[in-house]
Amino acid sequence: MKKLAHIAFALLASLSTLKAQESPKEEDFYKIVTPPIPEGIILEVGGLTTMPNGSLAISTRRGEVWIVDNPTSRAPYFRKFATGLHEILGLAYKEGALYCAQRGELTKLVDKNGDGKADVYETVYAWPLSGHYHEYSFGPKLAPDGSFFVSGNVAFGDEEWWRGESRVPGRGWIFHITNDGKYEPWATGVRSPAGISMLNGELFYTDNQGDWMGTGGIFQVKKGGFMGHPAGLKWAGLPNSPVKLTEKQFFAERDNRQHRNEQGRAIKPENTLGEEPQFLYQLKQKYDMVQLPAVWLPYGVHGVSTAELILDDTKGNFGPFTGQVFVGDQGQSNIMRIVLEKVKGEYQGASIGFRSGFQSGVLRMAFDKDGSMFVGETNRGWGSAGDANQGLQRLVWNGKMPFEMYTVKAQPDGFEIEFTMPVDRKSAEDLDSYKVVSYLYKHYPVYGSPQINLEDVKITGVKVSDDNKKVRIVLDGMKQYYVHKISLEGVRSASNSWSLVHPDAYYTLNNIPDGERLKVSDLKTTRSGKAQASVSAEPAKEHVSPDGKGKATPAKAGAAAKAPTWEEVKPLLAKNTCLACHAPDKKVVGPSYADVAKRKYSNEKIVELIYAPKPENWPDYATPMAPMPQVSKADAAKIAAWINSLAK
Template identity: 40%
Template sequence: MVKFFVWTVALLCAVSGTAEDAYRRITLQHPKELTLEAGGIAPMPGGRLAVATRRGDVWIAENAYSKDGSGVVWKKFANALHEPLGLAFHDGDLYVSQRSEVTRLRDTNGDGVADEYRCIAKGWGVTGAYHEYTYGPKFDVAGNMWITLNCTMGDVVLPNRDWRGYSLRMTPDGKWQPVSGGMRSPCGIGINPEGDVFYTDQQGHWNSACGIHHIAQGRFHGHIAAFASARLPGAPFAEPKELVENVPVAEAAKRMPIYKPAAVWMPYRKMGMSTTDMAYDGTGGKFGPFAGQFFVGELTQASINRVFLEKVGGEYQGACFPFMERFQSGVLRLEFGEDGSLFVGETSRGWSSVGSKPYGVERVVWNGKGPFSMRTMEARPKGFRCTFTQPVTKEAVMAAKWQMRSYTYEYHADYGGPDIDVKEPEVRVVDVAKDGLSVELEIKPLRAGCVHELTVKGLHSTEEALLTPEIAHYTLNQIPTQP
């Protein structure tokens, strides 16, 4: 057991364009000899945090909620795992993803070290190709365990690639099945209280931008590597007779019904370059004014974004907003702790990041004040309704500068892709709520199947705070018919 104290700790506030002074970051200190490349994190009872490292160990941190990050006690709980990229604490046990299986770890004699490693799920293809990661597990409200499998990238023909690029659901009785496919690099899984499951995917071949996708039975998410398993027993969809490509994503979805584009696109660079984990804010306000939304990690830009989801026509869509930047390393894992703070697991090994350190764990804490931000952006038949965390006056709204760009993406085999079919619609403020907490906007033209990028400059709240961030991106897959 190693006890590590630190004499100086930097408590960093969010920077310009983020949550400003409303949040602080605390670095969990660890001994120099511990290579804390956090591939998985899992809060545990009693103020503890479990961290799985990409080098195959699981460590448990005592005093993980230290006010300044010092005095954390680290003890190795498990080792010899194969690049774990997910960790969960469920019904008193730790579950860790390895490339070829999900393993349950138990300490049966009470000495603080796992002595039982039991395989809980296996059977998908593993070839040794670099990108064949296994992400998860995450448990839904019914006790089902979810994992997602990175597709085998490149044109190399390899055997034993079954279910690469698929989501798998394992029921409590131990049976698993593929639910959807067509994933490229599905690094993060998020589940809301209703039990709906989402995953993040990264820009690349067949993905012009990163995105948040809703997992549902029989869906094809876009990457054609999944067709290699489409003829297997239990496949959730059949390979289409005709692959529709080189057209806008909305048109591809109409002509190829199994294809479901992202519920929310995360525009490249503007909202990150390598989307990672998802954490649902079920803290009831302990983490600020964004309860009921997802916080989404970004590896390359070492940042966290925020996603608001709503259902329109029975399908999820919504908006994404920048949240916090300049974490010490690439943000790979996110989990809310028992006090409502957000743990951030970080690593840059194998993937570059703008962070100043190669790895680590930080904790984000709300200070109870602010920020003044756009809380939600909701679709309306003629435009959008924007709500705020602080009230505004009609005079302030009319004095601000409201601008919009709308665009879409092409569904194609190329690596990533630019905004296409770009327009600059007219934005008109049609109403400001009496309480000052919402604004109704009319957009001409309002276009289904497009991202609507809203910029608001110079808007102040009644408390004289400047709106931050100034930008939001709504993926309008469908225009609602009723307000």
């Protein structure tokens, strides 16, 4: 009898494991549909907007505007509405007209004679340009009063090609254009503000990782605000500027790291392991106009080139996330879900994965009347995980409920997580089902920042609600201003033992709320012994070859370990988000692994470059690789061995 009981228990355990392994994925709830596009039409999408009659308006980087009638049907009808414009990276509809941001102006497009084509191209306001290729203009977005907001990209230096510059007014700024066509500077400190959005009547924008931007972020935009990049401060002294921070004040707090070598050439600033870091929140403590991001987006995990924000106003037709926000990423060809809340007057919140696998870089999104989401895509000159040059796709919910974190809210002593369906109480009360890690990003003129001060946060207990829909996680050591990665790998759903579709949330804790803390007697503190691994130790300081160009370091003597196969290394590459930017045999955002293997680096050198990349070794790639300190040394060694196995 005892033997039979053991067999039954083992069988049940196997079935439970099988169920967990068979948990549904993104594609089981949200399907990507590619509508038929007539031959010859190239949709490098720069702007999308749904019109009152249900048609879809599309602007392209090639300067065209298309209207798509019956866009969700099997035979949508495409008609060219306008042409001859300059790289349109945004589109808005207002009172029978379309408005677009060209490189150098806000333009109103009107079809006066009703033939389906614009016959009026009216300049609402024109702003200056220096002619630099990187001076993109994004928008417009409509304010509640019908006026417009536009954002202006910085240029880059000629010799210092890595450094953002504002060569003319408006570059590195978000500006307001009134209904009567007047220009009003609004806020500065932006670098590459590719997404500008109005969420419930409040202005937000997204920025991309680069100099002075440790990673991509989502910021609320307040008049007179400064988001961290100093280029636009050049114009803060103009009479109509609402920004009161000066270049002199900024650089009294920050080193611009402008140095030259013995030959008189500019030296590109690099991340230095072990240096005393500075952070954006420290600048805010001195200057209140500094605006911290509501959400930092972990580089290489939730994007590399942050794009547009869009509010889910579909009233449940796109799933259970009405009122939440989605953000696209051009580099990784994916979409994240953003949960925002206001704490002590400032927005903060969490980034959670949502849907990957789009055919090109996700730049623009718009909801159709049926609740599906149109996704506009492009990658020319920018690179993306999806290898198509351009595209228009549609994301459709199939009506089934995914097991997800619905909300993540800060508490005085931790976080409260609400789920889309009840959790299995046993797994949810097991402390080993959870892991929390905190970290920050540096604020400095280097392209991107590694995760700094990376530490495990002790979980002291959990409390599951009576309806099994919420879990309160109590922590010892919450840190204001830090990103808290909250992992729920062990939590299962009650009805079918599913694991979460996306078990990680990255919460940016700008403020810790006041309120009552849970008593120790209210908490469950049991552990199953299946704890998630701790964060890896910081890698050893990078060794630089004498010529400073990262030449191969001689391999250590001794027998080389057998290189892993593709099947063995693929899960490691996926776990560490390497596949978002690299592929085995083709260029994506970064070089292919086969091309890396041709450099004949030693395994040790590849490991060093994972932790401290040398973008100057790959000058043909627009997006430099950021340091990846979160990759464990064991994973890095296996990845390096596999890369070198590709050498022929």
